[in-house]
Amino acid sequence: MRVRFGLLLPVLAIAAQGAGADRGPAAPPLLEPVGAERVEVDLVVREKGGALVRDLGIGDVEVREDGVRQDIESFAFVDHGPDGTLSPEPVFVALAFDRLGTAARRFAREAALEYVSRRRPGSEVGVFAIDRLLSVRQEFTDDVPALREAIEAATSVTATQLASKRERELVSNAYHGLGEGLGQAHVAPAESRGAPECRGREEVRTRLTELLESRLIEGFESLERDQQGFASTHALLSLIGGLSALPGRKAVLLFSEGLAMPSNVEATYRSVVGAANRARVSVYTLDAGGLRVESPADELRRILDTVKTRSRYDTDGGRLAEESLLALQERNEGAMRLAPASTLVPLADETGGFTLSGSNELAEGLFRIEEELRSHYVLSYAPRNRNFDGRFRRIQVKVGRPHARLQARKGYLALRTALPVPALPHEAEALARLDAARGSREVPLRLQGLQFPEIEGSSRVPILVEVEARAFRFDRDPQTGLYRQDFTILVLVRDATGRVVAKASRQYPLSGPLESLDEARAAKVLFYRELRLPAGRYSLEAVAADDRSGRAGTAVATLEVPPTEPDRLRVSSLMVVHRAEKVTAGEGAEPGPLQYKDVLLYPDLGQPMRREAGRPVAFFLSAWPASGRGDVDAKVEVLRKGRPVAAAPPFEVRPDADGRIGLVSTFPVDALAPGAYELRVTLSDGRDAATRTAGLALAP
Secondary structure, three states: OOOEEEEOOOOOOEOOOOOOOOOOOOOOOOOOOOOOOOEEEEEEEEOOOOOOOOOHHHEEEEEEEEEEEEEEEEEEEEEEEOOOOOOOOOEOOOOOEOOOOOOHHHHHHHHHHHHHOOOOOEEOOOOOOEOOOOEEEEEEEHHHHHHHHHHHHHOOOOOOOOOOHHHHHHHHHHHHHHHHHHHHHHHOOOOOOOOOHHHHHHHHHHHHHHHHHHHHHHHHHHHHHHHHHHHHHHHHHHHHHOOOOOOOOEEEEEEEOOOOOOOOOHHHHHHHHHHHHHHEEEEEEEEEEOOOOOHHHHHHHHHHHHHHHHHHHHHHHOOHHHHHHHHHHHHHHHHHOHHHHHHHHHHHHHHHHEEEOOOOOOOOHHHHHHHHHHHHEEEEOOOOOOOOOOEEEEEEEEEEOOOOEEEEEEEEEEOOOOOOOOOOOOOOHHHHHHHHHOOOOOOOOOEEEEOOEEEOEEEEEEEEEEHHHHHHHOOOOOOOEEEEEEEEEEEEEEEEOOOOEEEEEEEEEEEEEEEHHHEEEEEOEEEEEEEEEEEEEEEEEEEEEEEEOEEEEEEEEEEOOOOOOOOOOOOOOOEEEEEEEEOOOOOOOOOOOOOEOEEEEEEEEOOOOOOOEOOOOEEEEEEOOOOOOOOOOEEEEEEEOEEEEOOOOOOEEEOOOOOOOOEEEOOOOOOOEEEHHHHHHHOOOOOOOOEEEEEEEEOO
């Protein structure tokens, strides 16, 4: 078995050790390496009869971006021979199974097994399953038995139900029943009196009760669609992020019965398309529902019938007009978004793939996909629009060949920075502002990264950003009596070579009553994310972007993560404590790195401290001495311009039952003059010594 590439989650980096093993001498590249500011487009061109076109030249192709013609810098045909002979680009195919029902799992399993058994050599295949998360069933390999085993495993597990099938059926049945009977339920003969009238009112109450129940159930269904849509799109983002580090053209073969794509998920879907196109990943969607007994339009037809029935009821003087029609129209739209044709087809079309649907024979279509991956054109161009603003740009490609059919991706997110994982919807504009506004202090912020070593060879790295809420615009809405804010905080982590190895972000769409506006303005926003990083030197970049005013601020910091060895003294970063609060840990919960016993410590991020008599500065660090070394000697000093100006008597600290030293102590500073200082703590266990420092600013 040859396993050359492993998809690692959740870091989503590609391990490329041995990438060239067993491949023979490398052929000269057809294209120059493409940087972050150049765009690559893969083209598949077929004759009217379906045969691939192989003789196009650069003059036969035209590319436009948002309607503006672009200058093509390179154009070449990439071809893997039918026997798997080497071309300059490898072929990687990811089989992804997205939450399939029983029949669909069997259908997808048979097609995928036939594909891996009959495929031609020269490509690497990986197997992935999408449920709540993306799971790796098989890393990329050409080992057929291993792939068959992984496919069996991926298609043998029932998907997690975010909302049960019974709830979905209850919703459908309730609406169907309402559509059948509600229009007539309230009708009573005008001359009817007494018992018949009462029976009519009882019927109305019954129908209204059914309506209420259906609305409650529908709430679960709406939540399910949102959750399922986000789970699928985020899983695809993770998979595409991992594939982006692999060379050449890649493909995701998505076996699905239709993606849930409510309006809340549309922005994330656009990120999937943009990320796939930037990473040269074509998504081929395969409707694993095959030839359905019941058309996906049947439910939609029932809903439309219900809308018509309710409309008649409303014109007869019913009381549901304000509630029912709009709700049913929303449900109508949701049902349309669930139909496979409305979700799988656009995803494939916009990423340069195609959809196989309405057939119980998918294997032949799978071989057509492999043919396209082996034989296609690649062109590149530098966009004329040099404003990388994070927006989605449309690509239009035309071929000067009569009756030719062309497949190419339809656009990309205009980001200058190359990322290890795709950008989420709220991150694109923040990334663009970070590139454009480095050094800007329009929105002042403070940034700090800390490291807490682990035995496994990496460190837990808390990253904190603090910004005052008043720095962002508050919009007032007198009609609703609310204020609103909308801003994003994003952090990039770069290694010593400048490559982005991690990102973290959060969007803050905040609102509250106008009477609490002053309190909201005075608040401080603290962004916290925890990463795990191997030993090395890192630089941190943060941006706080106001989505309402367009202003942004940036900050930079450095972080060194020392090597971790279980038989040596390991020491965390030194942290000056700004404030502390008591916390109650949940049962079985692991305390965070900034927690000491039942106290959560918040670091000082560089804001000057006031000197007050009897109020010392608190500091904190963690240490793990080598096994059997026991107590550790500690020394605390305060330096100014590199020279000690104050020191505490040396003392000993003892590990707890888990072998961890949590050093929380104080140092008096009221006798020190205002200015910038450095706090230094040195620990020694008799064999190893480690020194940690932290900045300290004292206000006048």
